Amino acid sequence: MSWLSGHDPGLMALRRAGRAAIAVPLLFLLGSRVIGSPEVALFSAFGSFALLLFVDFGGPLRERVQAQVALAVAGGALVALGTLASSPVWLSASAMAVVALVVLFAGSVSSVIASAGTSLLLTFILPVMLPGTPASVGPRLLGWGIAALVSVAAITLLWPAPVREPLRGRAAEACRALAARVRSLAPGELSPAAVADADATAAEAQAAVTALHTGFLATPYRPTGLSAPARTVVRLVDELLWLNSVVDQLDRHIRMPHDTPAPAHEAARTVREAAADVLDRGAALLAGHGGDPAELDAALERLSFARSSVEAATLSPAFAEFGGRDGGSGMSADAVIVALGPGFRAQELAYAVMTVGRNIVLTAQAERRSWWQRTLGRQPGDLAGPVAAAAERASGYVGWNSVWLRNSIRGAIGLGLAVLIAKLTGVEHAFWVVLGTLSVLRSSALSTGQTALRGVLGTVIGVVVGALALLALGSNPVVLWLVLPVAILIAGVAPSAISFAAGQAAFTVVLVLLFNIIAPAGWTVGLVRIEDVALGCAVSLVVGALFWPRGAAASLRSAVADAYLAGVDYLRAAVAFGAGRCDPSAPEHPEPHQQSLRAAAASRRLDDAFRTFLTERGSKTRPLSEVSATVTGVAGVRLAADAILELWRGQAPARSDHASTRQALLDPMDRLQHWYADLAAQLVALGPLPEPDRADPTASDELAAAVREDLDGPVDAMATAVRIIWTADYLQVVRRLERAIVRPAMLLRDDASPGGRSSG
Secondary structure, three states: OHHHHHHOHHHHHHHHHHHHHHHHHHHHHHHHHHHOOHHHHHHHHHHHHHHHHOOOOOEOHHHHHHHHHHHHHHHHHHHHHHHHOOOOHHHHHHHHHHHHHHHHHHHHHOHHHHHOHHHHHHHHHHHHHOOOOHHHHHHHHHHHHHHHHHHHHHHHHOOOOOOEOHHHHHHHHHHHHHHHHHHHOOOOOOOHHHHHHHHHHHHHHHHHHHHHHHHHHOOOOOOOOOOHHHHHHHHHHHHHHHHHHHHHHHHHHHOOOOOOOHHHHHHHHHHHHHHHHHHHHHHHHHHOOOOOOHHHHHHHHHHHHHHHHHHHHHOOHHHHHHHOOOOOOOOOHHHHHHHOHHHHHHHHHHHHHHHHHHHHHHHHHHHOOOHHHHHHOOOOOOOOOHHHHHHHHHHHOOOOOOHHHHHHHHHHHHHHHHHHHHHHHOOOOOHHHHHHHHHHOOOOHHHHHHHHHHHHHHHHHHHHHHHHHHHHHOOOHHHHHHHHHHHHHHHHHHHHHOOHHHHHHHHHHHHHHHHHHHOOOOOHHHHHHHHHHHHHHHHHHHHHHHOOOOOHHHHHHHHHHHHHHHHHHHHHHHHHHHHHHOOOOOOOOOOOHHHHHHHHHHHHHHHHHHHHHHHOOOOOOOOHHHHHHHHHHHHHHHHHHHHHHHHHHOOOOOOOOOHHHHHHHHHHHHHHHHHHHHHHHHHHHOOOOOOOOOOOOOHHHHHHHHHHHHHOOOHHHHHHHHHHHHHHHHHHHHHHHHHHHHHHHHHHHHOOOOOOOOOO
16 A cells, blocks of 8 residues: 555545446446446446546535536537537548547646546547437437436545645745745844754745645646636746745845845835735635635735835935935935845835735635625636636637647647548447547657557557456456456556556456457457557557657747747836836836736746646656746746836826936846847757846946936935836846856757757
8 A cells, every 4th residue: 555655646546446446337237237228338337437537626525526517518518419420430530620629729728627638538539439320319418427427426425535736735835934934034144053044944945935836847737727716826836936036035135234224124124024924824824715814914914014114214314314415425326226225125025925915815715705706707806707717818829839739739630530540441449549549649759659659568468468367257247247346446546556558458458358248259359459559559640740740848949938038028018117107208108918918828838838848858867947947937027027017007107307217227128138039039949048148337327327316306206216226126137037047948958959858
């Protein structure tokens, strides 16, 4: 059992296999012996496979039951459609291609739909491959309906799985660890013991955030559904990664000695205390379901007030005296810019933590909705409804650079071609040709070939084992009925606990037993399975070789390039919005809503390309962190743009001319945009990547000259100047990302070189 626990965490595969081992033989017996209908028996048995073995929804039990019922309804529609499209051949092949494209692409909007993709396709493949008439729809739907009812009862009553939300749990742990780290920050020089404690706390926070990111990438598709809680929780991954980098920079900054005025220093300390409180309360709220967010709301109010206090302290007479007026005895304007650094770090921390806290509040509010509110589709806050969210996500995947769309088209062509060939050749049990194609088709010709080889090898082994079992057991149907549940149990556990080939072998043994119960034919039924799987694998190889055979590495480089271009475009639009607020002579720029949506969509496409890349890493020994830094940098650019937009959103337009100030912001933005455009172009072209841009020594002087009069002006002018300086600080944050991005990007490029190990 300890070995099984190590290979099957939480014994989830064993749960599925155990339920199927009970349900499949009983329903097959019910349909064949009690009802006396071969079609009812076949569809109830394979319906149990589809609903119990090939899908496993997560989340609370109520959500799992809802997903199971939705899958049953959708599967029933596909059973009827597949039966009606089972002839002629051209209709079967065309319908298979269309259904496969819709089912596979629909997975882009929800991990729940994606996880049910194999089951949905199976419910169409079986009826479309078996000759049927409109009169066949009734018995087939009866078999499917019986399987659906039993599946709901099974997941509810037979060893029900505990609530599985690893992403949510890890997000809560990351919040707690980051709260502890923020509390450990102290200005000035620290004793060796204090430094050691702070370093240990920082290491724990880094480990918690890394565990969150690793868990996020552990699934083959983005782990988010269309429900409001699922959408808000998945946002926390990027936000907590960004918050961790903000705290890193704050830690380095705060340990250096500063001559910061007392009011600003005190305000920054208050921000840190309030931020830690928000993170702690957010972690507690994530740890449960449907908790009251009142305490977190109150903590967010305190943090918002503390954030406002930072700006108030910056504009206070004490700071003005500290900075000095032009020509006075205080510091020069460029020195004041440097002195504004602690205030920027405090408000940067506050914004990042408030973003996390607000998402957690939305999660709790969504979970506390009444049944009637859920039925009406009422969403908390400004969240879009499920239909609007699905449409937005799907639109983001429409494009030739979308890995998800490419894989959907490839899968649709492969399955449609498999149906056409299987029906034209007239092979026995043609259903398995299509299922073989579905099993082995992957993202590149190389990985498809490797999977096909394992699939055929596993089938051959299964035939040998099945033949030996028949020789040992004889043809007594009672004995075969008794052995069948054990074989199903092994077949359900083998793919997860052992390997894909082992799963193919075990499933072949199940088929040998099942078909010998239906019509004793001995071990030769296994030879038919080998023929069918080999034909299906051949189809997969051809389709994989003809359609985008480069694999995931090339797609990942293209997705990285697109994501950075979209993110920097959004960043420029946010800076232009702020620059327009500080210069009445400039044209007014609206909030960049569309640029934000495009950046988010490009980020999701990158996420999917990265997951596909991870499945093809094979024997690469390169640490994942070295590669993922380039990918996570995209979120840093996008969230910096969010922060700049938030910084200027509540600011009234300036009344004096700030043309020089506006240019002081747009010049560094031009340099950033040029660098990231060069990075994107070289990534795609496999050329030499640009060196990280060095800080412009004249930029601080230009900015100081631009805001000098405002720093000596009235409070509203000084407030505009402070926002200008903080916007420039955010641009510096994005510039510093370049160094963290380039080396991992070189590794992505090297993976595509002739000596690289990637399948791309």
